[in-house]
Amino acid sequence: MRRSDDPVKGVSRLYDPTERETAIADARFVVVATPHTPATEGLIGTKELDAMREDAYLINVARGQIVDQDALIVALEDGKIAGAALDVFEEEPLLEDSPLWDLENVIIAPHKGSATNRYHLDIADLVKENVQRYRNGESLKNRVA
Structure with missing residues (x-):
């Protein structure tokens, strides 16, 4: 699900954010990886x-404010969903x-979801690209606000 309709390699169907419930309804794994903005709170x-x-x-693996934590706890306790992995x-x-902490169907991680063995290289590439974009008067990549 994304706002842009640009194709994504390996993705056969993109959903518009207005189709959120439809996109979620058949998914076995719902992964939240969006910036925290007033629109995503x-x-x-x-x-x-x-x-x-x-x-x-x-x-x-996004930001805690994107998921209503109280609603998630109720869904987990009531068995409405199978479980959650939270970073x-x-x-x-x-x-x-x-x-x-006490729910058997929850995995808790210490907010390190972005820490991969390539993270520093990916960030360096992004900074390099954004410096070039800035110099060329282009919009910056991954700009949140």
Whole structure:
């Protein structure tokens, strides 16, 4: 799902954000990887979690504020979805008394989802490209605001 209709290699169908529930309804894994903006705050809430399959997993490697954490906890506790893998939370670090710690169907990671063995190379390439774009008066790549 994305705002742009530019083709994505290896992706057979792109959904517009207005088709969020349709896109989610048949997905076994729903991966949240979007910037945190006013438009994405609370993007995944009760309505979206209810649209997911019972055997589906939510994976959030974006920002905690994009997923309604209370709604997610209810969906997990009620078995509405199979589980979640979370790298980010509404408040970080995740509060010690959060029910997420005790849920067997949740994997909690320490906000390191971007830490790959290529991360520093990818960032260097992005900075180099954006310096060139800036010099050429072009729009910057991956600009959030």
